[in-house]
Amino acid sequence: MKNPLSALPYLAAFLLFVFAPLPAAAGERALNILYTGAIRGELEPCGCAPETQSGGLARLSGFINGEREGLEPFILVDAGNSLAEDTPQGRLKTEALIRSFGIIGYDAAAFFEVPDYAGPFLKETDLKAVSASKGLVRSVLIRRGQLKINISIDPKSHKKGMLNLLLTDKPVTEAASRGWDVVITSSGETTDGALKTDGAIVASGYPKGEKLGVLTLRLDDKGRVSVFDQRWQMLGKDVAEDGRVRRVLKEYDAKVAELTKEEEKKMELSGPWLGAASCIECHEPFFESWAATRHAKAFATLEKAGKSKDPECIVCHTTGYGKEGGFKNKTATPALAGVQCEVCHGPGKDHARGFSAPAGPVNETVCLKCHTKENSPEFDYELYREKIIH
Ligand code: HEC
Ligand code: HEC
Ligand code: HEC
Ligand code: HEC
Structure with a gap:
């Protein structure tokens, strides 16, 4: 029989592996x-594509619900610039x-100035908004286990004996402020992680919510930060969605459809567009x-x-679409659906009509109107053209 002691190093390595990530040394506390x-x-x-x-609110919520145990103790914050532009859509x-933020359960979400139209939406949720707007608070205090955390949008409101977290929209280089342990910005910069400046750890939210930031x-x-570590959590198609958020997004789609119907009333039906069926006669192959x-x-x-x-x-x-006589909807202009x-x-x-009008030359510029980096990251003109030769 093998010496049972020979397994000890492996056991030790195993224990280290299992217990190293979170429960910290005596007296130490951890927070995500x-x-x-x-x-x-x-x-x-x-x-x-x-x-x-990656990204999306339904996945964000699904991820947090699915990984809750591994993430605890944690807080979830949004540093602002979350709203869309002020157009009907x-x-x-x-x-x-x-509404989705309310479901996801943010501990605090910054809205530096809440536009008038958005005020009622906020009132309908339990979302903890921090804002300079009238009727809202600039700071919230929360507890996580033993820890007291002060979350604020006001650079002067750091408090003694607490973990101080500032939410700002200033660029990373200007965001560091004395008295704060952590500063999260919504400047829209893509940074490699988190940096330590002037005593504060500064991190920037990933634009458009493509990734979730995790600062440990x-x-x-x-109660002073001894070590920190930052990583990006991808939210790809493998992340299960939160059905409650999906329901909100479905309602959004329905409202957009209503809005589109109104817009369509203003559209011109006649114009220079024919649809592929009109080309068959002379260009069947x-x-x-x-x-x-x-x-x-x-x-x-x-x-x-x-x-x-x-x-x-x-x-x-x-x-x-959007041009005179172009696509309107499937009922009115079925011939113009699709590319x-x-x-x-x-x-x-x-x-x-006359054959003579020259059809414009087709080159890469034509494709790039739709095959943008965002919508078609794999686009390569030669390869893609090969696939549509006709
Ligand atoms: C009534 C017949 C007819 C119809 C309908 C027609 N074409 Fe043509 N098309 C022609 C003829 C003939 C030529 C060749 C003209 C030439 O070489 O000058 C041509 C040439 C072309 C060319 C090549 C132009 C070039 O520079 O060589 C394109 C592209 C084209 N047609 C697209 C279309 C599309 C798209 C439609 C449908 C919206 C369409 N055509 C409908 C008869 C037609
Ligand atoms: C995604 C863009 C795209 C679509 C959609 C498309 N074509 Fe083309 N078509 C091209 C390209 C690229 C060429 C190659 C011509 C060139 O090199 O300029 C071409 C070539 C042609 C030519 C031959 C022109 C020549 O010089 O020999 C005809 C005719 C033509 N297309 C008709 C059509 C018809 C009819 C349809 C719809 C049924 C259609 N195309 C749909 C991009 C497109
Ligand atoms: C009006 C917008 C538009 C333009 C312009 C356009 N495309 Fe596309 N293309 C699309 C859309 C949308 C799809 C996806 C269709 C789908 O899957 O339902 C697509 C799909 C494709 C695909 C299939 C990709 C795959 O992996 O199989 C190829 C290839 C392609 N386009 C080539 C071209 C080329 C080459 C041009 C320029 C000559 C071009 N497209 C111009 C909108 C456009
Ligand atoms: C700027 C042009 C553009 C816009 C806007 C756009 N698409 Fe696309 N879409 C494309 C192109 C290009 C492709 C093909 C990409 C490829 O295969 O390289 C595509 C492909 C797709 C596909 C097929 C993906 C697959 O591979 O199965 C879906 C689904 C899709 N788009 C949905 C949407 C939805 C939903 C919206 C609106 C929220 C949207 N698209 C807006 C250009 C666009």
Whole structure:
């Protein structure tokens, strides 16, 4: 029989491995600060590149619920710049964002100035907003275990005997303030992690909520930060969504569809766009091979995603949207759904009538209107052109 003591080093290594990450040495405490900032109304990624796109409020919530035990003790904060722009659709986004924030359970979310229209949305949730706006508070005090935490947007409001966390929209280099242990900014900068300046640890929320920031602190028995570590948590398609947030996003889609209907009333129906069916007569082989490409199915893709009434999606998945006589909706302009011939070759009415009107040259610039870095990260003109030769 083997000497049982020979297993000891392995046992020790195993114990180290299991217990090293969180429960800290005697007197020490640990805290995870989960943070976002500069979400800018991005409720979720568009889904154009599902393999690589990360982020979205439903996944954020799903991740936290799924990993709660491993993350504890933790707090969740948003450093501001979370609202969408002030347009009719932007306001719907802001409403959905605030409702989702309420469900996700932020310990504090910064809204430096709450626009008037957004005030009522905030009132309907239990979200702990910190704000300079009338009727709202600038700081909140929370407890996590033994720890008292002061979270504020006011650079002067740090408190003795607590962990002080400042939420700001200042750039990282200007954000450091004396008296604060941690500063989270929503400046929209992409930084490599967290840095220590002027006594404070400064980190910046990832733009558009693409990743969740996780800042792990160890505090000594006097409550001072002794060690810290930062990492980015990806929120890819493998993260299970929170159904409650998904429901809010579905309601958002329905409201967008209503808004779109109103906008459509103003659209001109006649114009220079014909649709692929009108090209068959003279260019049948081209039609057949185009019909086999994903361009032909681009609108069906949106229908499947429940996004066929969202102008922010329709614009690249149909033909001539927003232009005179271009795509309006599937009932009024079924011939213009999907990425049709005329997206690349230009409107065809004059050409089909007299042949003479030159169809515009097709080059990479045409593709890049839709195949942007964000929507088509793998785009390579040569490779992609090969796939659509017709
Ligand atoms: C700027 C143009 C543009 C906008 C805006 C856009 N898309 Fe796309 N979408 C594309 C392109 C280009 C592709 C093909 C990407 C590729 O395969 O390289 C695509 C692909 C897709 C796919 C297929 C992904 C797959 O591989 O299965 C889905 C789903 C999709 N988009 C949904 C949406 C939704 C939903 C919106 C609105 C929130 C949207 N798109 C807005 C350009 C756009
Ligand atoms: C009534 C017949 C007819 C219809 C309909 C028609 N075309 Fe053509 N098309 C032609 C002819 C003929 C030419 C060749 C003209 C030339 O070489 O000058 C041509 C040439 C083209 C070319 C090549 C131009 C070039 O520079 O060589 C493109 C692209 C094109 N058509 C696209 C379309 C599209 C897109 C539609 C549908 C919106 C369409 N055509 C509808 C007859 C037609
Ligand atoms: C009006 C917007 C638009 C333009 C312009 C456009 N595309 Fe696309 N393209 C799309 C959309 C949307 C999809 C995704 C369709 C789907 O999957 O439903 C797509 C998909 C593709 C795909 C399939 C990708 C794959 O992985 O299979 C190729 C290839 C492609 N486009 C090539 C091109 C090329 C080359 C050009 C320029 C000559 C171009 N596209 C111009 C919107 C556009
Ligand atoms: C995603 C963009 C795109 C779409 C959609 C598209 N084409 Fe093209 N088409 C091209 C490109 C790129 C070429 C190659 C021409 C070039 O090099 O300029 C081409 C070539 C052609 C040519 C031959 C021109 C020549 O010089 O020989 C015809 C005709 C044509 N397309 C018709 C159509 C018709 C009809 C449809 C729809 C059924 C269609 N195309 C859809 C991009 C597109």
